[in-house]
Amino acid sequence: METQQVNPVDVLVLGAGMAGLAAAQILSRTNCTMRLIDKGHQVGGRVAARRIGTSLFDHGLQHFTARFAPFAQQLARWEREGKITRWANSFPGTDPLDSATSTPHYRVPGGMHLLPLSLASGMDVVLGCKALAVCQSTDGWHVHLDNGTKLQARALVVTLPAPQSIALMAAGGTVLPATIRDRLACINHARCLTVLAHVDGPTELPPPGAMHVGPEPLAWISDNHAKGVSEPPGAVTLQAGPEYSRQFWELGDDGVAFQLFGCAQKRIGRRLVSYQVKRWRMAYATSTIPETHLATDAPFPLVFAGDGMGGSRSEAAWMSGESAGQWMAERICRS
Numbered sequence: 001m002e003t004q005q006v007n008p009v010d011v012l013v014l015g016a017g018m019a020g021l022a023a024a025q026i027l028s029r030t031n032c033t034m035r036l037i038d039k040g041h042q043v044g045g046r047v048a049a050r051r052i053g054t055s056l057f058d059h060g061l062q063h064f065t066a067r068f069a070p071f072a073q074q075l076a077r078w079e080r081e082g083k084i085t086r087w088a089n090s091f092p093g094t095d096p097l098d099s100a101t102s103t104p105h106y107r108v109p110g111g112m113h114l115l116p117l118s119l120a121s122g123m124d125v126v127l128g129c130k131a132l133a134v135c136q137s138t139d140g141w142h143v144h145l146d147n148g149t150k151l152q153a154r155a156l157v158v159t160l161p162a163p164q165s166i167a168l169m170a171a172g173g174t175v176l177p178a179t180i181r182d183r184l185a186c187i188n189h190a191r192c193l194t195v196l197a198h199v200d201g202p203t204e205l206p207p208p209g210a211m212h213v214g215p216e217p218l219a220w221i222s223d224n225h226a227k228g229v230s231e232p233p234g235a236v237t238l239q240a241g242p243e244y245s246r247q248f249w250e251l252g253d254d255g256v257a258f259q260l261f262g263c264a265q266k267r268i269g270r271r272l273v274s275y276q277v278k279r280w281r282m283a284y285a286t287s288t289i290p291e292t293h294l295a296t297d298a299p300f301p302l303v304f305a306g307d308g309m310g311g312s313r314s315e316a317a318w319m320s321g322e323s324a325g326q327w328m329a330e331r332i333c334r335s
C-alpha cells in the first residue's frame with residue numbers, strides 16, 4: 001500500500017480515552033496545533049456504551065469515583081456542567097477493587113459515551129485509524145496508520161495501555177530509554193468478560209439498580225434502565241471477576257453468558273432473552289507505577305500516559321493525561 005502523508009501538526013495524541021482527552025484539553029489551551037488519533041469508531045476507549053436494538057448498555061466503565069481532591073474537583077465541575085450526575089454513594093456488596101466506600105459515584109445519563117463525546121467537541125480527532133508503528137525521523141515523529149497514511153508531528157503523547165505502547169514503539173524501531181521502557185513494562189491489566197443481557201422485563205435489583213456480587217465468578221450487575229442509560233427496561237450489564245475472566249477467556253460466548261447469567265438470575269428475577277459478550281483484554285490496571293507520566297525530550301518530545309500510571313481506573317487515567325499534557329505544553333510553548 002502506498003503511504004500518504006497528511007499535513008503535519010505540532011503534537012499528535014495517540015488514544016482518545018480518558019488519558020488522551022485529558023492531555024488534549026490541556027494542549028488545546030496552548031497555541032500549538034494538535035490532532036487526536038484513535039482506532040475506535042468513537043472517542044472514550046473503555047468509557048463506552050453499546051446500543052443493541054433499542055437498548056443501550058454501559059459496557060466498560062460503570063461509574064466515576066474520586067479518591068483524591070483534584071479528580072473530585074474535576075467530577076464536581078462536570079456535575080455543574082451537567083455532563084455527569086450522582087448515582088449513589090455506595091452499592092449493595094463490596095467492590096474488591098475500590099476501597100473508596102461511601103463517596104459519590106457518578107453516572108452519565110444517556111450512556112457513558114456521552115462524556116468523552118462532549119470532552120472531544122471541537123477537537124481535531126481522527127477515528128477508525130489504528131497506529132501500527134512510531135518511527136523517529138530528522139523532523140520529528142512519524143506515525144504509520146493502518147489505512148496507509150503517515151502522520152508527522154514534532155511531539156507525541158501516547159496514551160494506549162502500556163503493553164500496547166511498548167509494542168507500537170518497537171514496531172517502528174524506536175528504542176526507548178531503559179528508564180521509560182522498564183517502567184512501562186511494570187504496568188499490567190486484568191481482563192474482564194462482560195455480558196450484555198436482554199431480559200424479559202424490569203429487574204428486581206434493589207435500588208440504585210446495581211450491585212457488587214463476587215468477587216468471583218460474577219463481580220457486578222447493573223440495570224441500565226434503572227441507571228438512566230437505556231430507555232427500554234431489561235438491559236443488564238454483567239461483569240465477571242478477573243480470575244474467572246482469565247480462566248474462561250477462551251470459552252465460547254454461550255458458555256460465558258449462561259454461566260454468568262446463572263449467577264445473576266435470582267437477583268435479576270427475570271428470564272434471559274438474548275445476549276452479547278464483550279471481551280476486555282485490558283480492563284483495569286492491576287500493577288501500577290507511582291509516576292503519573294513518563295517522558296523524554298530526546299530526540300523530540302515524547303510522553304506516555306494512561307491508567308496504571310499514578311494508580312488505576314479512570315481517576316488515574318485522567319490525572320495521568322493531565323500531567324502528560326502539562327509536561328508537553330511546557331515543551332511546545334517554550335520553543
Ligand SMILES: Cc1cc2nc3c(=O)[nH]c(=O)nc-3n(C[C@H](O)[C@H](O)[C@H](O)COP(=O)(O)OP(=O)(O)OC[C@H]3O[C@@H](n4cnc5c(N)ncnc54)[C@H](O)[C@@H]3O)c2cc1C
Nearest residue numbers: 015017018019039045046061062063131306307313314317
Ligand atoms: C469492564 C470495565 C469496567 C470498568 N469499571 C470502571 C469503573 O467503574 N470505574 C473506573 O473508574 N474505572 C473503571 N474501569 C477502568 C477505566 O475504564 C480505565 O481505567 C480508563 O478508562 C482508562 O483510560 P485510558 O485513557 O488510560 O485508556 P483507554 O480508555 O483504553 O484509551 C486508550 C485508547 O487508545 C486507543 N488505541 C489503542 N491502541 C491504539 C492504536 N494502535 N492506534 C490508535 N488508537 C489506539 C483505544 O481505542 C482507546 O480509545 C473499567 C474498565 C473496564 C474495561
